[in-house]
Amino acid sequence: MVHISEIARIFREEYGRSVAVLVRVLGSIDAAEDAVQDAFTEAVARWPDDGLPPSPAGWIITTARNRAIDRFRREASGREKLVQAAILHGDEHSDEPEEVDTVEDNQLRLIFTCCHPAINRAAQVALTLKLLGGLTTAEIAHAFLVPEATMAQRLVRAKGKIRDARIPYRVPSGAELPERLKSVLAVVYLVFNEGYAASSGAGLVREHLCHEAVRLGRLIMELMPDEPEAKGLLALMLLLNARRDARTTPDGGLVLLADQDRSVWDKDQIAEGQLLVRQCLKRNQPGPYQLQAAINAVHSDAAQPASTDWRQILALYGQLLAMEPTPVVALNRAVALAEVEGPASGLAAVDVLELGNYYLFHAVRADLLRRLGRNNEAAAAYREAQERTDNDAERDFLASRIRALTTTGPGPAAPTSDHPLGR
CATH class of the missing domain: 1.10.150 (DNA polymerase; domain 1)
Structure with a gap:
């Protein structure tokens, strides 16, 4: 039965x-x-x-x-x-x-339809989870902390846009494909990021979204095996997801990479992710997802935080910054620079960035100031970060750092990964 x-x-x-x-x-x-x-x-x-x-x-x-x-x-x-x-x-x-x-061809057509540039990014994510992931409207609404009615309207409008604009149900070809594929991969990574570090709510992690993003990443890689960035994205998500069980305390608190119990990292996901990174290296067609995956492969090689090859990570971030010269990439590189040359060099690189509305910018500044013994400035920066996050676990972590400044001096480095807070 x-x-x-x-x-x-x-x-x-x-x-x-x-x-x-x-x-x-x-x-x-x-x-x-x-x-x-x-x-x-x-x-x-x-x-x-x-x-x-x-x-x-x-x-x-x-x-x-x-x-x-x-x-x-x-x-x-x-x-x-x-x-x-x-x-x-x-x-x-x-x-x-x-x-x-021909199911695989049809799935690929549907993915590109969901992620058509005529549809806004929020609706692209919702449609992808609904049509490719099989999530209910209620599940998607819950994952992104919006009312079910709001998510239902978002889906209706997106499907209406496809119908009214006669968006073709096909895989783009020629010069159109690279940019469209970039949008597809970005949507999947957005889903993963919302699961890996929830933008709001009580919990740091939403496991179901991580699972769905990895599944979609596998699907895209299987459908487009000759696209190295699709392989790089899957490798990146696997290497990050391997740490999931170590990233929070039993009561849901945030645990930085330097403090995680690496014995509970998922060895199978790490092995698969590292294999994919090696395959990407052999192709020698580097892209942003492949470089981020390589950075996290270096982290996964370190049995202890002290054995992390920060010089290699700094070099990889340099390549990534040359490819994607954005302030967020520069912020991550600055944290790696602090591990190689010291917190003063890292702080100098951070202070030139225009990221005042980004809470991780303030969290990174606070940590570097703390390590330099500038505790009053560090506490102020941690408070700036607190005001700019809606996630309770992150707020609690930042509050603990503020409290610690009243009783302790500068502490050891807090290594980073793909994420400036080292998660």
Whole structure:
């Protein structure tokens, strides 16, 4: 007997693939989603008694297609019915599993549709999680701490934009592809970052978003195996995610990289991430995600914080800054510089940056000032950082640093990673 939870798991895993196929067949995202939901309802009714079909993915797609035919028959008439019948390649039901050998192509089309530049970034993220990740609207709303109704409206507007602007359901080609791929990878990394270091709320980590981002990263790499940045992004996420269990205390407090118990780092994810980094190095087509992955591979090589090769990390950040000359990259490089040349050099590099509204800028300044013994200035900078984060775990951490300044002098370096606070 098949339990309902097992059916739900299968549908979560197959949702994106099924919707991708049905969008091509039906020509509508809404119709595809409705059809897959109808198939889920039928599976709940039949599978507990009948058992799993030989090909659950094929069963879902075929059943969804048949339910769509039924829906069109009920709702369409005259010419509309003929058009829908033509779209559906004939209106006869089929009990044979739909051919799924082109599923990968359909998924790739759907990813690029979700991340079309005509759609704003927040909606791109929401659509990607909904259509490719199979998350419910309520789950996405909860992850980003907005009301479900707000997220539902965001999704409706995004799908309306696709429909009204006639955004093509295809993979871009030629000169258009690199920029569009960059947008796709950025969306997946945004999902991961929100899971890895939540922008607001009580908890530092939202594990489900990390899991979904890694899964989407694997999917993109499988669909585009010749794109080194897709491999670099997956490597980066795996190397960061490997530290997840060590990044918080049992009560949810933030633990810096220097203080983490490295014995609980996930060795399998580290090994996979390092393998991908080595494969990227052999390709010799460096990109921002590959360089960030290489930086984190260096961190993962260090059994103890003291054995970290900061000179290599500084060199890699130099390459990254040349490729992406942004203040945030410069801030990360400044922290690595402080580990190599001392906090005074790091502070000099930080103070020229225009990042006054970025809480990590103030947190980094505070740490460097603390290490230089300038405790009053450090406390003021920590307070500036506190005012600019909405995450409770980060606020509590910063408050603990302020309290410590009243009883202790400058402390040891707090190594960084991809993140200026060394997480």
